[in-house]
Amino acid sequence: MNTRSIARFGLLTAMALMLGYFERFIPIAPGIPGIKLGLANTVLLYAVYLMDAKSAWLLMCAKVLLSGFLFAGLSGMLYSFAGGVLSLAVMLLLHRAKDMGTIGVSAGGAVCHNIGQITVACMVVQSRAVLSYLPVLMISAVITGVLTGVIAKYAIEGLVKAGFGKE
Amino acid sequence: MKLAGKKDMLIIGAALAVCIVAALVLLGPSGSMVRVYVGEELYEEASLYMDRTIVIEQSDGCRNEVRIEKGRVYMAFSTCENQNCVNQGEMTPDNIASRALSNWIICLPNRVTVELGEE
Numbered sequence: 001m002n003t004r005s006i007a008r009f010g011l012l013t014a015m016a017l018m019l020g021y022f023e024r025f026i027p028i029a030p031g032i033p034g035i036k037l038g039l040a041n042t043v044l045l046y047a048v049y050l051m052d053a054k055s056a057w058l059l060m061c062a063k064v065l066l067s068g069f070l071f072a073g074l075s076g077m078l079y080s081f082a083g084g085v086l087s088l089a090v091m092l093l094l095h096r097a098k099d100m101g102t103i104g105v106s107a108g109g110a111v112c113h114n115i116g117q118i119t120v121a122c123m124v125v126q127s128r129a130v131l132s133y134l135p136v137l138m139i140s141a142v143i144t145g146v147l148t149g150v151i152a153k154y155a156i157e158g159l160v161k162a163g164f165g166k167e
Numbered sequence: 168m169k170l171a172g173k174k175d176m177l178i179i180g181a182a183l184a185v186c187i188v189a190a191l192v193l194l195g196p197s198g199s200m201v202r203v204y205v206g207e208e209l210y211e212e213a214s215l216y217m218d219r220t221i222v223i224e225q226s227d228g229c230r231n232e233v234r235i236e237k238g239r240v241y242m243a244f245s246t247c248e249n250q251n252c253v254n255q256g257e258m259t260p261d262n263i264a265s266r267a268l269s270n271w272i273i274c275l276p277n278r279v280t281v282e283l284g285e286e
Binding site for chain 2: 030031032033075094097099101102107108121125129130133135138139141149150153156
């Protein structure tokens with residue numbers, strides 16, 4: 001890692017943390033955990049498209065750990081980590097597919113993020129009740145995933161033009 | 168950089184299909200029996216038409232109060248931090264089809280779930 005990539009990594013981590021924090025103040029569905037805009041995912045999408053897989057994994061882990069300590073708490077960290085691992089794995093896989101757009105990568109990642117979280121919830125509560133989260137979380141993931149996919153496309157293109165492209 | 172193509176639509180379509188199937192499978196017959204679970208164990212069973220408050224106290228200090236009132240059931244109190252269960256509002260046999268969580272009220276941190284089901 002050279003100085004430039006360390007600085008860029010720090011900026012991306014800070015941005016992901018900030019976006020993740022501020023979207024807590026935009027309540028979309030009170031009472032349903034896990035429904036959120038997922039703006040922090042645009043940062044991760046940037047890493048998926050313009051950095052290597054190792055950096056993307058590092059960024060995801062840094063975001064989950066730091067936002068866990070700062071805002072979400074330990075149990076929140078567990079949920080985000082499960083969601084983060086599954087969604088990043090799927091996004092890295094999907095973005096390699098030919099003719100796949102940012103919307104597909106983003107929506108696929110968002111859906112898998114929620115599946116990861118529901119899996120943890122199933123293990124914690126051990127009740128079939130948790131499955132009732134599935135339809136509502138997946139619908140919301142598709143909608144917010146498409147939105148962040150659009151944002152990511154134009155944000156990444158803008159950043160590339162500004163000189164923050166692939167190294 | 169591509170925004171969306173056929174493959175993207177395929178992913179969205181697949182997710183929505185899973186969604187519809189899950190919703191259809193989960194939408195069980197409505198009823199008027201309130202069942203309170205802690206984890207996978209049945210804690211208490213009560214009729215929706217007998218007003219009462221079910222208090223769930225656990226050894227780790229977690230406490231929930233499920234209130235049954237005039238044919239409605241809701242989480243009246245919880246020691247959990249996020250208060251999602253309280254915000255999930257009331258269930259009646261008529262509103263479960265339109266509720267996000269169908270016939271369940273869920274308190275994840277305290278592992279308490281409330282079902283409105285058949286006799």
